[in-house]
């Protein structure tokens with residue numbers, strides 16, 4: 001991103017956790033007074049003479065236009081309040097309806113998928129059922145069947161802490177998936193179907209779950225990603241991954257060029273390069289951070305660049321800040337599986353301690369310990385000095 005801040009990357013289809021930038025903005029604008037408006041009622045008819053405020057620039061979950069429209073329904077005593085106060089009250093009101101909103105979002109998504117599934121004819125049907133012997137290289141399936149840290153370590157390299165890479169996909173699988181994605185995109189163009197892109201930061205790419213690959217990717221998560229995450233990322237819910245968002249991203253001169261600095265909406269991300277010929281497109285990593293520290297600068301030892309190789313996978317925590325440099329020639333396609341743990345997300349809400357996986361929280365904790373040990377030493381020296389004199 002141009003201002004250097006980290007973008008919490010979201011997909012369009014899953015419930016949104018409060019993201020770092022929205023949280024800091026709403027506090028920064030002073031939008032959140034201390035008490036909730038339990039008594040707030042709207043007028044039955046709008047006050048058409050009232051000229052509502054504009055709500056652009058206040059980052060909250062609902063569209064600014066919705067706030068402007070709703071403002072005319074506020075009780076007359078509220079109309080003279082400042083913009084932040086009005087926005088706060090309207091947001092509380094809208095949130096009361098959020099569960100319904102969520103239900104209708106899920107329903108719409110199902111309708112969207114059903115429409116694709118009943119019209120799209122897959123090209124390679126064998127992709128839609130997990131077949132480890134045909135999909136994966138033998139070193140990977142062997143390590144998975146042994147399922148020990150030692151077996152995984154024998155195929156993995158960890159060029160920077162928390163960034164694990166290994167050979168994963170057979171060239172034939174990569175080719176077939178590339179064909180399938182192209183075939184799907186051709187169908188989208190021919191039928192003028194309006195597709196949803198994988199997330200908020202890509203203009204190209206496709207959601208694999210939307211055109212039939214959801215069950216296969218669920219199996220990929222359960223039987224292949226989770227066993228590794230359980231060993232290497234237990235502190236972010238690696239053992240309890242239970243849902244995923246699977247998609248492909250596409251880069252090149254006639255596609256997206258690069259991808260800004262961000263964190264994923266995942267606990268663990270699997271990123272595998274499918275091909276084809278390209279130069280550039282390196283992933284750059286900048287350390288793991290919690291919401292509070294997402295924009296804290298990186299330490300030199302956290303700076304790491306990785307060059308994609310077709311068939312090779314990278315697996316990392318979703319909160320490991322990263323981005324992709326420009327693909328300067330050719331065409332690069334990567335498959336991503338953002339894996340989530342509902343248990344981890346629920347427990348995070350009640351967590352009081354600094355998370356063990358945030359490098360900055362751990363640095364702060366060590367600094368506090370260092371200062372308190374120094375203070376104790378100083379006090380001891382004073383006492384010893386006092387006793388001696």
Ligand SMILES: O=C(O)CCC(=O)C(=O)O
Pocket residue numbers: 009249259264271283322323324334336
């Ligand atoms: O282009 C890449 O390899 C990175 C993609 C990525 O980080 C993402 O889609 O979340």
Ligand SMILES: [Fe+2]
Pocket residue numbers: 009262263264269322
């Ligand atoms: Fe990412």
